[in-house]
Amino acid sequence: MNKHTKVLPLILIFASFLAGAGCAGKEKPSPADLQVQAFEDLRSEIRDVVSDAGRVEQAIAITEELENSFDRLRTHLAERSAKIQEMNADYDAPKEDYINLYKRIQKDIERNQSMISNLHRELVEVTTAEEWVSLKKLRNATMEAAVTSIQSS
Amino acid sequence: MLIALFTILFLGQTSGALLGEISDVQDSVKLVMPKNDQRKAAQGILKQMEKATEGYNKQLGKSSKQLNKALADHEFDASEIDRMWSEYHETRKSFQLKMIDLRFELKEHISREEWEEIFSGS
Numbered sequence: 001m002n003k004h005t006k007v008l009p010l011i012l013i014f015a016s017f018l019a020g021a022g023c024a025g026k027e028k029p030s031p032a033d034l035q036v037q038a039f040e041d042l043r044s045e046i047r048d049v050v051s052d053a054g055r056v057e058q059a060i061a062i063t064e065e066l067e068n069s070f071d072r073l074r075t076h077l078a079e080r081s082a083k084i085q086e087m088n089a090d091y092d093a094p095k096e097d098y099i100n101l102y103k104r105i106q107k108d109i110e111r112n113q114s115m116i117s118n119l120h121r122e123l124v125e126v127t128t129a130e131e132w133v134s135l136k137k138l139r140n141a142t143m144e145a146a147v148t149s150i151q152s153s
Numbered sequence: 154m155l156i157a158l159f160t161i162l163f164l165g166q167t168s169g170a171l172l173g174e175i176s177d178v179q180d181s182v183k184l185v186m187p188k189n190d191q192r193k194a195a196q197g198i199l200k201q202m203e204k205a206t207e208g209y210n211k212q213l214g215k216s217s218k219q220l221n222k223a224l225a226d227h228e229f230d231a232s233e234i235d236r237m238w239s240e241y242h243e244t245r246k247s248f249q250l251k252m253i254d255l256r257f258e259l260k261e262h263i264s265r266e267e268w269e270e271i272f273s274g275s
Contacts, residue, residue: 095257117234121231129228132227133227
């Protein structure tokens with residue numbers, strides 16, 4: 001059992017406990033399903049809250065891009081984690097290789113940050129201040145579902 | 154929740170997972186290495202890694218709180234948010250370099266065979 005698989009069950013137990021509260025006896029949806037549902041709920045709320053059809057379309061497109069970005073991120077993080085573990089297991093890995101790997105990771109991180117910042121700005125721009133406040137609860141719930149989904153993968 | 158998201162984005166895992174991994178290595182060191190000065194030194198370095206991670210997580214928590222507040226505001230100040238990100242990137246860079254240094258210090262006290270056993274399957 002590797003280090004990740006030792007830690008992962010604890011996260012899953014905790015996430016399952018939260019997800020299972022109030023629905024004992026029913027088959028629990030997977031974290032990935034919860035993420036899909038959370039984004040659907042957010043889009044549904046956008047359709048209800050945003051008053052202009054053109055802006056609704058734009059806001060929906062932004063959430064779809066965000067959802068796709070989370071999916072890509074999940075794959076990317078798994079690859080990054082595997083690479084770090086592989087390098088760490090190599091007793092002879094030179095320090096320079098580590099520094100170069102982390103420089104590449106740094107670029108990934110900056111790309112992620114830029115992507116999230118841009119999507120956030122776009123979403124703010126297509127909503128009014130009142131609509132933004134109305135969407136707060138579901139925005140947070142969607143983010144929470146996405147994080148749980150990434151943690152469990 | 155942003156704290157968890159940022160940690161995943163930047164470290165590739167949750168802060169709890171990173172501390173969990175350090176804790177696993179601490180356990181493995183106890184099992185694999187004989188009780189001697191080398192083991193004591195390795196344990197000291199792992200403790201430093203743990204402290205550095207805790208300190209970084211604390212800093213990450215502060216940055217995330219500030220960002221969360223700023224991002225929640227519809228009339229957010231883009232330049233202020235950019236400043237927060239760049240401050241955060243600097244903190245992370247120094248954390249990563251510190252952890253790389255400590256990883257190589259750790260290696261100084263662990264033989265190849267012990268290393269392979271400690272990190273087997275990782």
